[in-house]
Structure formats: structure tokens, C-alpha cells
Amino acid sequence: MPDNFPEYIQRVIEYWPALFESLWETGIMMGFAMVAAILLGLPLGTLLFLTAKGQPMQNIFIYQLSNAFVNIVRSFPFLLLVVAMQPFIREVYGRATGDPVAASFPMMLIAIALYARFVQQSLLDVPKGVTETARSMGASIPQLVWKFLFVEARSSLIIGFTTAFVSFISYSTIMGVVGGGGIGDFAIRYGYQRYETDIMYTAIIVIIIIVQLIQWWGLRLAKKLDKR
Amino acid sequence: MIKMNNVTRTYQGQDGEFNAVDDVSLEIGENEIFGLIGESGAGKSTVLRFINALETPTSGVVEVDGTDVFSLSKKKLRAHQKGIGMIFQQFNLLNNKTVRENVQLPLELHKYKDPLSVREVLEFVGLSGKSDRHPSQLSGGEKQRVGIARALITRPKILLCDEPTSALDESTTEEIVGVLKRAHEKFGMTVLVVTHELNVIKSMCERCAVLEKGHLVDIIDVVPGAGRPDYESYHQRVLEVLKNA
Numbered sequence: 032m033p034d035n036f037p038e039y040i041q042r043v044i045e046y047w048p049a050l051f052e053s054l055w056e057t058g059i060m061m062g063f064a065m066v067a068a069i070l071l072g073l074p075l076g077t078l079l080f081l082t083a084k085g086q087p088m089q090n091i092f093i094y095q096l097s098n099a100f101v102n103i104v105r106s107f108p109f110l111l112l113v114v115a116m117q118p119f120i121r122e123v124y125g126r127a128t129g130d131p132v133a134a135s136f137p138m139m140l141i142a143i144a145l146y147a148r149f150v151q152q153s154l155l156d157v158p159k160g161v162t163e164t165a166r167s168m169g170a171s172i173p174q175l176v177w178k179f180l181f182v183e184a185r186s187s188l189i190i191g192f193t194t195a196f197v198s199f200i201s202y203s204t205i206m207g208v209v210g211g212g213g214i215g216d217f218a219i220r221y222g223y224q225r226y227e228t229d230i231m232y233t234a235i236i237v238i239i240i241i242v243q244l245i246q247w248w249g250l251r252l253a254k255k256l257d258k259r
Numbered sequence: 260m261i262k263m264n265n266v267t268r269t270y271q272g273q274d275g276e277f278n279a280v281d282d283v284s285l286e287i288g289e290n291e292i293f294g295l296i297g298e299s300g301a302g303k304s305t306v307l308r309f310i311n312a313l314e315t316p317t318s319g320v321v322e323v324d325g326t327d328v329f330s331l332s333k334k335k336l337r338a339h340q341k342g343i344g345m346i347f348q349q350f351n352l353l354n355n356k357t358v359r360e361n362v363q364l365p366l367e368l369h370k371y372k373d374p375l376s377v378r379e380v381l382e383f384v385g386l387s388g389k390s391d392r393h394p395s396q397l398s399g400g401e402k403q404r405v406g407i408a409r410a411l412i413t414r415p416k417i418l419l420c421d422e423p424t425s426a427l428d429e430s431t432t433e434e435i436v437g438v439l440k441r442a443h444e445k446f447g448m449t450v451l452v453v454t455h456e457l458n459v460i461k462s463m464c465e466r467c468a469v470l471e472k473g474h475l476v477d478i479i480d481v482v483p484g485a486g487r488p489d490y491e492s493y494h495q496r497v498l499e500v501l502k503n504a
Binding site: 158160161163164166167168169170171174178179182183185256257258259 | 311313336337338339340341343345347349351353354355356364365367368369393395419
């Protein structure tokens with residue numbers, strides 16, 4: 032920290048455009064990750080639940096395949112996952128570095144795998160009687176999922192999403208290595224590599240505030256929706 | 260009419276195979292109230308679940324109105340299940356839905372020709388004022404009334420009751436038995452009741468089957484009776500039972 036506060040404020044103002052840009056980059060990566068988690072992670076987690084042994088769509092092949100996918104992605108050291116995906120990203124997106132959209136590909140992959148696991152756990156917590164009741168009424172699989180399981184699991188699905196979101200932020204801080212930018216990269220570049228410790232802590236505090244806000248808001252929403 | 264011929268259900272247990280249901284044959288008439296009694300593990304709930312295909316027999320035939328339930332395609336099976344109402348020991352309500360939404364649920368899954376309205380059916384089970392409550396705000400007896408309303412709203416031709424009163428205290432049990440008897444009188448359907456409580460069978464069933472370790476050992480014509488005298492209060496019941504007052 033600099034000796035006096037006005038000097039610190041001066042420096043924050045000076046770095047503000049760069050900080051703002053890095054927040055925008057984080058936002059892009061987080062946006063892609065969240066959309067992927069909902070559009071693909073949620074169905075994948077539901078599939079994991081439905082195809083497991085003793086469940087309505089029991090299918091060992093599909094279950095093992097999706098289970099292996101989730102395990103492999105989640106056990107990959109994230110930095111190596113980022114590197115390993117470079118050729119693929121270059122192929123589909125045109126460039127693999129220096130761009131937050133390119134950096135979003137590994138973010139999306141980990142988001143899908145991570146949230147799928149949370150979704151599976153949430154659905155396992157729904158009492159078995161709920162599935163049995165749906166079957167006794169002759170519900171189809173989509174009706175079972177939308178009108179029974181997601182209704183009873185909704186607050187736990189939101190809490191899982193909040194937890195996943197916080198992990199995504201953590202993952203996003205690595206993306207500087209491929210020039211993806213973001214708030215984590217900002218903290219490392221200015222604070223660690225240029226010894227501007229005050230700016231580094233400022234960035235970290237910004238991250239902490241974001242995490243706190245999301246966590247608080249997620250829990251509040253989950254509580255509001257929980258009528259159990 | 261419900262007909263079972265030599266129905267067996269085999270499970271893989273820790274010490275090899277065992278038959279939870281062993282060579283059971285029975286016939287239940289149209290509009291009858293039929294009981295299935297036995298100790299826990301006797302296989303009575305499994306027999307009940309054959310009728311709406313929640314359980315599948317290892318061998319044997321289950322017929323409902325002349326149709327072999329386990330020869331049906333998936334789509335036809337759902338149509339078969341659509342006409343059968345079921346109530347459960349643990350009520351199995353959706354806790355995130357209101358009473359009204361719970362009762363309405365079956366109508367959201369299928370089209371029914373002439374269903375009851377939520378208002379009618381809640382009035383019938385005596386829950387008129389509670390349609391906007393959530394299950395967590397209800398007592399056990401009230402929850403089971405919601406379960407019954409949810410089963411009745413479709414005017415089912417068969418009503419399956421799996422230990423409907425086993426999670427309830429004695430006076431609530433009598434209330435629920437009363438609601439089920441009225442439902443049978445008013446709407447006319449075949450009712451199957453699985454229970455280990457003999458009083459429940461005594462006060463509502465015409466016939467009942469006795470199951471022991473998966474075997475059907477007897478079918479009894481029940482001599483009707485109130486089951487138990489009416490007490491004015493819980494306190495009176497306690498005095499009667501504990502002090503022979």
C-alpha cells in the first residue's frame with residue numbers, strides 16, 4: 032500500500048480503464064460458461080440421474096459414457112485442459128489466444144462437467160416417492176423432469192449453480208496464460224509482475240466482492256423458492 | 260375387474276434369490292373395496308404395484324378389465340396408468356407446490372374427459388379453505404386428504420391405497436378411512452387397500468387377502484363393523500385403553 036490514501040486513489044483512477052476492461056473480459060468468459068452450464072450442463076446432469084441404475088431411463092452405456100466425460104474433464108488440471116484444447120479452438124473459432132471468446136471454450140467445458148455433477152446430486156436428493164408418484168400418474172419422461180423433479184429440486188439447483196459460478200470465477204483467473212484477459216490476469220500482470228501490490232489487492236477485493244454478492248443473492252433466491 | 264394369475268416377483272437378495280411375491284392368484288370385482296393385509300415384508304405393496312405397473316412381476320399375468328397390463332406398449336401403459344389413482348403412506352406431495360397445484364397435477368399430464376374441479380374435490384375432502392397453503396403448513400391427516408383429492412380429481416376407475424393411514428395417529432386414521440369410504444360411495448370405483456392395520460380393513464373392506472412371506476394364504480369375507488367405537492376426545496380414548504374406564 033502506498034503511504035497515503037490520496038495517492039492510492041490516484042493510482043486506482045489511473046488504472047481504472049484497464050481494470051474495467053479486464054472485468055468486461057471476465058464477464059464474457061463467465062457469460063459463456065453460465066450459458067453452457069444451463070444449456071448443456073443441466074441436461075447432462077439430468078441424463079446422468081435418469082440413466083443410472085434403478086432410474087426410469089436406466090441405460091448403463093449412456094450413464095457410463097456421460098459419467099466418464101464428467102470425470103475426465105473435472106480431473107484434468109485446468110491449465111493443461113486449456114493448453115490441450117488450443118488446436119480444437121483454433122479449428123472451430125479461428126484463433127486460440129489473445130481473446131476472451133477463445134478463452135471461453137475451456138471455461139464452457141469445465142462449466143458443463145461441473146454443473147452436471149451438481150445437478151445430478153440435486154436430483155438424487157429428491158425423495159424417491161416423487162418419481163414413483165409421477166410414474167403412477169403415467170407421466171412421460173419430460174413431464175417427470177419438468178413437472179416433478181425440477182420443481183422439487185429447484186432451490187438446490189440454484190445453490191449448486193451459485194457454487195459453480197464461484198468456481199468459474201476461479202477458473203477464469205487462469206485464462207491470462209492464453210491471453211484471455213480478465214480480472215485475475217489483471218491482478219497478476221500489474222500486481223505480481225510489476226510489483227504494484229496495491230493494484231493487485233484492489234483487483235482481488237473486487238473479485239471477493241463479486242463472489243460475496245453472487246453467493247448472497249443465490250442463497251436468498253434459493254431460500255425464497257424453497258417451500259419444503 | 261382385476262385378475263392375477265400365478266404372479267411371482269423374484270429379487271436377488273444377499274443370500275441368493277427370494278420370492279417377494281410367490282405364485283399369487285386373485286380376482287377383485289368391479290366396485291369392490293378389497294384389502295391386502297400382512298406383516299411388513301409380506302409382499303402386499305408389491306402386489307398392489309403390479310396393477311399400475313410400478314412393479315413388474317417375474318412371471319404370471321396381471322389383467323385389468325381384460326387387458327394384460329404387461330403386454331402394453333409404453334404409450335398404452337401410460338393411458339392405463341392415467342385411469343388409476345394412487346395414494347401413499349408418505350403422501351408423496353410436491354412440497355414446492357401449493358395444495359391447489361398438487362391436486363391439479365394429474366390434469367396437467369393428461370387430458371381427462373370429465374374431471375372434477377379443484378374446488379369440488381377439495382370441498383369433498385374437507386380442505387376448502389386451504390388451497391393456497393403449501394404441504395409443510397398442513398398436518399399429516401390434511402396432507403393425506405390432499406393426496407386423496409389428487410387421486411380423485413381424475414375420477415379414477417381404480418384407487419390404489421398403499422398404507423394410507425400408517426403414518427397417521429388413530430383418530431386421523433378414522434377420518435381418512437371415512438373420506439375413502441365416502442369417495443367409494445360417491446364416485447364408485449374399485450378400491451384396493453394395503454395395510455397392516457386390521458381396524459382399517461374391518462371398517463372399510465368387503466373382502467381381504469392375507470399374505471405371508473409372499474404367499475397368499477387366505478381370502479376372507481370381512482364381517483363389517485365400525486372397527487373401533489367412537490371416542491369423543493383423545494383423552495377419552497386414552498382413559499378407555501389404558502385404564503379400562
